[in-house]
Amino acid sequence: MASVINGTNIVLYKYDSNKQYYFNGSINQGITVNGFACKELSTEDIVGTSTNFNKTGAGVIASFITDANDPGITEITAGTWSISAYYSIATAFAGAKVQYKLYKYVGSTATLLATSDETTLTSLSKIIYNTNMTVTTTVLGITDRIIIEVVYLGTTTNAITLYTQSTNPGITTTNICLGVPFGASTNCTFSTSVDQVEVTTTNSYSYKEFLGSQISWNITADGFIALNDYSYLFLLNKLQTKEQIIVKFQIDNDNGNGTGALGYSIFTGYANIVNLDMSGPVEGASTYSVSLQGTGPYTVTGTQVTPTGVVIESSNVTMYQYIASGGETTVTFAGAISSTCLTVTRGGLEVRTILTSGAPTGENVTFNSSTGVLTFARALEADEFVRAIFK
Numbered sequence: 001m002a003s004v005i006n007g008t009n010i011v012l013y014k015y016d017s018n019k020q021y022y023f024n025g026s027i028n029q030g031i032t033v034n035g036f037a038c039k040e041l042s043t044e045d046i047v048g049t050s051t052n053f054n055k056t057g058a059g060v061i062a063s064f065i066t067d068a069n070d071p072g073i074t075e076i077t078a079g080t081w082s083i084s085a086y087y088s089i090a091t092a093f094a095g096a097k098v099q100y101k102l103y104k105y106v107g108s109t110a111t112l113l114a115t116s117d118e119t120t121l122t123s124l125s126k127i128i129y130n131t132n133m134t135v136t137t138t139v140l141g142i143t144d145r146i147i148i149e150v151v152y153l154g155t156t157t158n159a160i161t162l163y164t165q166s167t168n169p170g171i172t173t174t175n176i177c178l179g180v181p182f183g184a185s186t187n188c189t190f191s192t193s194v195d196q197v198e199v200t201t202t203n204s205y206s207y208k209e210f211l212g213s214q215i216s217w218n219i220t221a222d223g224f225i226a227l228n229d230y231s232y233l234f235l236l237n238k239l240q241t242k243e244q245i246i247v248k249f250q251i252d253n254d255n256g257n258g259t260g261a262l263g264y265s266i267f268t269g270y271a272n273i274v275n276l277d278m279s280g281p282v283e284g285a286s287t288y289s290v291s292l293q294g295t296g297p298y299t300v301t302g303t304q305v306t307p308t309g310v311v312i313e314s315s316n317v318t319m320y321q322y323i324a325s326g327g328e329t330t331v332t333f334a335g336a337i338s339s340t341c342l343t344v345t346r347g348g349l350e351v352r353t354i355l356t357s358g359a360p361t362g363e364n365v366t367f368n369s370s371t372g373v374l375t376f377a378r379a380l381e382a383d384e385f386v387r388a389i390f391k
Helices: 234-240
Strands: 010-016 020-033 037-040 052-057 059-066 080-088 098-108 107-113 129-137 145-152 159-165 170-173 179-198 210-224 245-252 264-278 286-304 318-323 330-332 343-347 365-368 373-376 386-389
Touching: 010 234, 020 052, 020 098, 020 145, 020 159, 020 234, 037 145, 059 159, 080 098, 098 129, 210 264, 234 264, 234 286, 245 286, 318 330, 343 365, 343 373
Parallel strands: 037 059
Antiparallel strands: 010 179, 010 245, 020 037, 020 170, 052 159, 059 145, 080 129, 080 159, 080 170, 098 107, 098 145, 179 210, 210 286, 245 264, 264 286, 318 386, 330 373, 343 386, 365 373
C-alpha cells in the first residue's frame, strides 16, 4: 500500500463521530506554553517505548498540542470529552488529584476553553483513570490547534507518574466529527437533478407546466485504494454493512483562465455505496469503480462564484453586423450611439474585453457610445465578419 492518495477528483472518507487523540510523550512539538515544552497530541498512537512524566508537588505535569492545522475545523460543538490515562503514586494520600485543561492555540497565544473534573489517584501501581470534561461551543480558526494540559493538584511533596505510549496510551475522546480519507478517484462524474411535478391547468394554454420538487444527486468514480490501513475489502465492508461515507470534491471556479482570482469550491455530502466493481488485471494495477447515491443535501464551502455577466431581460437589444474590406481599425454603428455594447465577435470569435475609453490592445476593442465607433487593436482582415450587440 502506498502512503498517499492517488487521485484528486473525488475523495472518499470514513466517518468517525468521536475523534480520538493520543498523548505521544516522546514527540517534542517545539512549542512552549505556560512554561512547558509541548509534546504531541495526535490521532496516531505511538506504540513504541513508554515515555513517562514524574511530578512532585502541585503544578503542570505535561502539555500536549496537536500538529499544525489539526483539528482543521471552524467550531467545537458543545459536549463531553473523556480522557483516560495511566498513573501511579509514590505513596497513598488524600490530596493526589489530577485535572486536565483544554486550550486553543492561535499564533503564540493559548486561550483556556475548558477544565475537567478532578480525579483522585489511589493506586501505588500503574492503573488507568477516566476523567470527563464539559466543553462548550467554541469558534476556531481553520489553522488553530488545541492543547491539553495535565495538572497535578497535590499540595504535598508526594510524587506521581503519568505514563504515555506503548501499552499505556493516554487517550482523549472528543465529540469532534472526523472524516478519514481512504481513497480518491482518478475519474469521476457528478450528477444532480430535480424531479418535475406536472401542474398543468386549463390556464396553461395547451402548454404543460411543471414545478420543481425533490433534488437528488449521485456520483460515479473509479480509482486506486492508496492509504495505509485501508484496502479494497474496507470499501466492500462499507457496502455490506450499508454504512454511509463522506464524499468531497472540488471545482476550479477559474475555468482555466489561470488567474486564481475566483478560487475553489468544495462540495461535501453523505452518500450510500450502490455499486462496487473491483478489477485486478494481469500485471496491472488493481482499481475500483463505485456508484454513490447522495443522501440529503450537499454543502458548498470555499469561494462561491456569483455570475457577473450582463443579464438581458426587459430592455430591447439590437444587433449590428459588418463585413470588412480589409485593413480597417474602426467601424461606426450610428444606430448604437448612446447604447451599451454587450458583446462583439470578429471572425466568429468573441472579444474578451470591451473598453469604453482609451486605446485597445491585443484582441480587445473600445466602444465610444457618444460616436458609435468601435475601435480594434488589430486591423480587420478582408471579408472578416463582425457582429456586435447593443442595449
